[in-house]
Amino acid sequence: MVPRDLSAEQFAGYPPQARKLAVANLAVLQKLPLSFLPGFLHELIDYDYKFPVERAAIENELTTLNSLSPAQIDAWFGPFAALSLSPKLEQLDWINQPAEFLEQESAHLWTTGQQDAFRAAATAYGSRLRAAAPVTPIPIRRLGIAVIGRGVESYDAPLFRNLRKHGTWFTQVKSENGLELLLRGVEARALAHPLPYGHWYVDGGQLADHNQLLTCVSYSALEPVRSALLAFMQRQIQRPGMGPEELRSNLARLSPGDLGLDKTEDDVLGRFQLKLLTEGSGTQIFSTTFAQWTAREALRRAQPLTLVVRFAPRQRQRPMNELLSNGGANPELDFVGSLIDADMGAYYQWINQERLPGAEQSSFLAWFEGHNQAVAIGPTLPRGTESNSPFDLGKLLSLALS
Amino acid sequence: MDRNRSFRDVVSAREVANRLSCSRRDFVRTAAGLTLGSALMGASPFVRAEAARRKRKVIVITFGGGARDQETFAPEGQENIPHLLQELIPQSSFFTQVTNRGILGHYVATASLATGVYETLNNFSAVPPDHPTVFEYFRKDLRRPASDAWVVAPSNGFNRIGESSYGRGMGATVVLPKRLLSVATSGTTTDYEHLLHDNYETPLYTPQLEGSEFELQQLETILQLSVDDFIKHARTLSSPDELSVYIAKRLMRLQAPSLLWITMHDIDIAHSGAYSLYIEGIRRTDRLCAELWNAAQVEPEYAGNTTLMILPDFGRDADEDSGGNGFQHHRTGDAASRTTWMMALGAGTRAGVVYDQPVQSIDIVPSLGAMLGFSPAQSQGKAIRELL
Numbered sequence: 001m002v003p004r005d006l007s008a009e010q011f012a013g014y015p016p017q018a019r020k021l022a023v024a025n026l027a028v029l030q031k032l033p034l035s036f037l038p039g040f041l042h043e044l045i046d047y048d049y050k051f052p053v054e055r056a057a058i059e060n061e062l063t064t065l066n067s068l069s070p071a072q073i074d075a076w077f078g079p080f081a082a083l084s085l086s087p088k089l090e091q092l093d094w095i096n097q098p099a100e101f102l103e104q105e106s107a108h109l110w111t112t113g114q115q116d117a118f119r120a121a122a123t124a125y126g127s128r129l130r131a132a133a134p135v136t137p138i139p140i141r142r143l144g145i146a147v148i149g150r151g152v153e154s155y156d157a158p159l160f161r162n163l164r165k166h167g168t169w170f171t172q173v174k175s176e177n178g179l180e181l182l183l184r185g186v187e188a189r190a191l192a193h194p195l196p197y198g199h200w201y202v203d204g205g206q207l208a209d210h211n212q213l214l215t216c217v218s219y220s221a222l223e224p225v226r227s228a229l230l231a232f233m234q235r236q237i238q239r240p241g242m243g244p245e246e247l248r249s250n251l252a253r254l255s256p257g258d259l260g261l262d263k264t265e266d267d268v269l270g271r272f273q274l275k276l277l278t279e280g281s282g283t284q285i286f287s288t289t290f291a292q293w294t295a296r297e298a299l300r301r302a303q304p305l306t307l308v309v310r311f312a313p314r315q316r317q318r319p320m321n322e323l324l325s326n327g328g329a330n331p332e333l334d335f336v337g338s339l340i341d342a343d344m345g346a347y348y349q350w351i352n353q354e355r356l357p358g359a360e361q362s363s364f365l366a367w368f369e370g371h372n373q374a375v376a377i378g379p380t381l382p383r384g385t386e387s388n389s390p391f392d393l394g395k396l397l398s399l400a401l402s
Numbered sequence: 403m404d405r406n407r408s409f410r411d412v413v414s415a416r417e418v419a420n421r422l423s424c425s426r427r428d429f430v431r432t433a434a435g436l437t438l439g440s441a442l443m444g445a446s447p448f449v450r451a452e453a454a455r456r457k458r459k460v461i462v463i464t465f466g467g468g469a470r471d472q473e474t475f476a477p478e479g480q481e482n483i484p485h486l487l488q489e490l491i492p493q494s495s496f497f498t499q500v501t502n503r504g505i506l507g508h509y510v511a512t513a514s515l516a517t518g519v520y521e522t523l524n525n526f527s528a529v530p531p532d533h534p535t536v537f538e539y540f541r542k543d544l545r546r547p548a549s550d551a552w553v554v555a556p557s558n559g560f561n562r563i564g565e566s567s568y569g570r571g572m573g574a575t576v577v578l579p580k581r582l583l584s585v586a587t588s589g590t591t592t593d594y595e596h597l598l599h600d601n602y603e604t605p606l607y608t609p610q611l612e613g614s615e616f617e618l619q620q621l622e623t624i625l626q627l628s629v630d631d632f633i634k635h636a637r638t639l640s641s642p643d644e645l646s647v648y649i650a651k652r653l654m655r656l657q658a659p660s661l662l663w664i665t666m667h668d669i670d671i672a673h674s675g676a677y678s679l680y681i682e683g684i685r686r687t688d689r690l691c692a693e694l695w696n697a698a699q700v701e702p703e704y705a706g707n708t709t710l711m712i713l714p715d716f717g718r719d720a721d722e723d724s725g726g727n728g729f730q731h732h733r734t735g736d737a738a739s740r741t742t743w744m745m746a747l748g749a750g751t752r753a754g755v756v757y758d759q760p761v762q763s764i765d766i767v768p769s770l771g772a773m774l775g776f777s778p779a780q781s782q783g784k785a786i787r788e789l790l
Contacts, residue, residue: 110505111522115735119725161478244526281730282674289675296727317671317679319640340678348721348728355724 001090003037004030013096015048021062028065031073033081034090035105035118036125042098049271051197051302056136064132076128079121083114099252135357139193140305141379141401142362144353145182146295146346147310149339149368150205159339160375162347163366165384167377167400174392175370179208181394182308182367187211189306197268197302204291204342205312215304217273217294219287219312226284228259229277251278272301286314288338292345299352309349310369311342339368350377363400367393376400426475426498426743458749458774459708461662461698462766463691464515466556467508467670468732468742469684470718475743482684485692486745490712493753494745495788502716502740502763506732511715511763512555512665513563518767518781530562533780536767538569540661543776548575552659554650556580556642556667568780574663577616577653579645583636585618586629625652640686643668647690651697658703661774665715666690672718675730698748709751709773711766713744746789757788 006029011022022029022044029037043050043058050058068076086108094101109115149155160169183201190199190213201210203218210216232254236247256262256270259277264270276297282289288311295309316334346366353362363378374393377383378400391399473479480487504514507525514521517533537551551574553564561581565573621627627635639645643666650664669683691712698704719726720738732739744761747753750773764783771778772785 107524110735113503113520119735280675282676286674286676292675293727314676317674317676334678337676337678340681341676344677344729351721351728 001094002034003032006030006095010095014045018044018047021047021058025062025066028062031077032065033077033083034094035083035085036077036080036121038094038098038101038105041095042102045096045098046271049268051268051272052195053197053303054301057133060133061129064129067132076125079117079124083109083118083121084112100249103248138305138358139195140189142304142353142356142358143186143189143306143401144299144349144362144364145186145306145308145397146342146349146364146366147179147182147308147369148342148346148366149335149371150311151313151333152335152339152368152370155336155339155368155371159343159368159373160346160366162344163350163364163375163377166350167364167375167383168381169386170374170376170389170391170396171372171386172388172390173367173372173374173396174390175372176392178367178369178393179310181392182365182397183208183210185394185397186214186306186308190214193305195305198304199306200298200302200304200308202291202294202298202307202309203312204287204310204314208310214308215269215302217269217276217298219290222273222277225259225261225273226277229254230284232259254278272297286341287312288314288341288345291342292348295345295349296352299349299356303356307349307353309345311338311345313338314341365393365396365400367396378402426471426496457707459658459660459662459698459704460770460774461664461694461708461710462515462770463694463710463712464512464663464665465669465687465691465712465714466512466666467672468714468716468718468739469669469680469687470720470729470738472721473681473684473729482681483688485688486712489692490695490747491745494747494755495751495753496756497744497746497761497786497788498756498758499760500713500742500744500763501760502742504763506716506735506739508665508667508670508715509560509563512560515713515715515763515766516563516663517566518764518778518783520764520782528562531566534566534568534778535564535573536770536778537574537661537663538565538572539767539771539776539778540774541572541574542569544774546660549657550659551575551661552577552653552657553663553665554579554646554653555665556646560665574661575616577649579649580642582616582618582621582632582649583645586633625649625656627652641668641683643683643686643690647694650694654697654701654704658701661770664694672729673731675727677729680729695747707749709746709748711744711746713763713766714742715763716740717742751789755788759788761786 006026008023008026011019014022032040047055047058085105089101089105089108092101092104109118186199186201187210190211194213197215199214201207201214201216205218206220207216207218233247236250254274256267256274259274261270261274276283276290276294280289280293283293291309291311295307298304298307313333313335314337315331316337318331350364353359353364361379365374365376367374374396376396376399380402381399471479474483502511504511504520505522505525510521510523510525513523513531516535516537517531518536519533521531521533523529523532537553540546541551553560553574553576555563555576555578557578557580561576561578564576618629621629621632635648636645639648646664646666650662653659653662666687668686669680671683672680695710698708698710716732717739718729718732719734720736721728723734723736723738725734726736762783764781765786766783767778767781768783768785769789772790
């Protein structure tokens with residue numbers, strides 16, 4: 001089966017809106033090479049459960065593809081068409097199971113030394129697509145906030161080393177009511193610009209009091225889901241002949257209902273959380289990894305105007321000698337290790353925010369919770385400087401957004 | 403491979419690789435006061451006499467599972483590798499640009515290092531390499547006994563790395579210390595099992611063992627170590643790599659193999675996404691490399707005639723590559739994940755020299771062949787002339 005043989009009936013298994021979109025654009029889908037198309041269908045098949053920004057991106061991509069002349073199609077997709085795929089790949093059900101196709105295509109490209117060529121083709125395609133996409137201004141300056149180090153009493157090593165050169169490092173922050181002030185500022189933004197999935201609060205532990213307008217994800221609230229997932233994985237790996245590729249495919253096939261996520265009223269958010277746990281590495285075990293990966297995925301997929309990420313201490317990785325002596329004990333928390341994880345996580349949050357439209361006007365604030373250190377990044381704030389002004393978090397937020 | 407995540411403007415991979423190389427060179431030259439190697443090409447420091455070759459010992463350590471410059475050789479990372487910087491690099495020939503053009507999975511990449519061919523086997527299957535290994539060339543060509551070539555490796559996936567179909571019975575014996583400990587302590591807790599079976603790339607999957615791996619009962623006969631003593635010592639160690647180094651040192655003392663290959667793996671905890679654990683892994687590996695080198699200086703069979711080669715199997719993804727998640731994985735195939743370094747020190751090497759010439763990870767086997775006097779006929783790499 002190759003793309004030129006596609007027919008409308010073959011999309012019968014797609015959710016309603018995705019099916020409608022696929023059928024309406026069948027002619028252009030038939031023109032795309034097999035090395036490319038399943039990647040697009042992998043996005044399209046979940047259209048009904050995607051965030052508004054993602055839906056718009058799929059629609060824009062289809063509009064762009066439909067506008068291309070035959071010569072442009074050749075130019076855009078020639079490098080993809082030049083990749084050599086195996087007959088075995090053609091026989092896969094890449095229409096209904098694009099994720100499995102991509103898994104095997106990736107292995108094939110690595111094995112045949114074509115991964116670099118695919119990477120170059122994808123990079124060039126992305127550049128062209130971005131250049132062709134309409135520029136939609138965002139209503140307010142994008143804001144990211146990272147709150148790190150919860151529960152750490154003291155820490156002498158330098159923090160925010162990666163972020164400091166991009167903004168101002170404040171060393172005399174007044175920490176009283178810091179989290180409350182930040183969440184209040186976020187609430188004001190959500191009230192003023194109430195976009196669906198526009199304002200997020202992610203917590204690596206339990207959520208603090210917050211406004212219901214915020215889209216929330218927390219590690220603690222997903223504890224039953226994480227337990228169910230780990231139990232599922234254990235059962236899977238005990239099956240004879242189970243390998244990592246098959247395990248990944250089985251994880252990709254899980255639905256929210258399989259792990260008890262169908263009880264949520266928000267199916268889009270439920271599926272987002274499912275993917276955090278089934279596609280993220282380490283998100284099931286370490287809260288710091290969960291918070292960092294959630295921030296990355298929220299920014300990549302939902303492109304929120306506001307994202308607050310509060311890291312919490314993760315369980316301690318116990319050394320071998322301790323496991324040998326005391327295997328069954330409840331794990332303790334690693335406060336300092338979690339602070340170091342979160343310091344890097346804050347940097348990655350900023351990097352991922354910088355990849356979004358409006359980056360040159362965006363603002364970012366990272367704060368060592370309960371302490372007097374913070375970094376603020378914004379268009380008017382000097383870079384690579386230090387300030388000992390005794391501001392509270394509300395004032396810092398205003399400065400970052402000014 | 404995510405279509406949308408690779409979309410960004412990038413400088414060429416070659417440019418990034420060169421930049422990484424220059425950064426390492428500048429740092430190493432400045433910090434350790436080393437000389438640029440191109441000025442020193444001339445007569446070989448290697449003693450080529452056959453008698454000397456027979457005494458030659460080579461230890462290869464893979465600095466796994468891959469560390470990036472910003473956590474090692476860049477200014478902000480130097481605090482993590484004090485032993486490499488202060489003790490080993492001043493004695494080393496340092497190669498600033500070692501490229502891996504193969505598949506970036508730890509087993510397949512280590513197998514490629516050991517065969518001198520970019521292997522394409524399934525990274526997560528317990529299968530032997532498709533091409534002859536350095537151990538088979540070494541033993542077959544030089545008629546060396548089984549006791550002369552050993553591999554100490556971290557996880558079960560490596561149990562077939564000792565030999566291909568080329569030299570059945572002529573490969574290296576593979577010791578999997580975690581596996582030994584697991585067998586020795588069978589019936590303990592779930593957490594413990596998890597640690598011992600952990601392959602960080604696929605934490606919940608363990609391939610079936612099959613092949614010529616070292617068996618528990620050989621602890622006593624070969625390493626003169628009772629199971630009880632083995633477990634007792636393991637209780638004093640904090641990580642699987644520490645256990646590997648303990649076994650390696652025991653092998654050096656009791657078997658004195660001429661070719662010893664040690665694959666470190668603690669750093670690969672990075673796949674869990676916990677940056678602090680990744681850094682701890684780098685610091686531990688740095689310490690263990692020095693510990694092994696120091697052990698070679700005091701073991702009579704090794705002192706003065708040992709060449710040590712240390713290199714990562716590959717790097718990790720750059721922070722800037724939107725297709726990855728920074729240090730956590732090595733999935734993008736970007737320049738940072740493909741470009742690493744190597745140091746060679748001890749017998750036959752030039753101390754305090756930096757080489758910028760690009761070499762490939764598959765060049766290690768031909769270089770070892772030239773050093774030790776065997777012919778790696780099927781290797782696709784080239785002997786590194788700066789080591790000859």
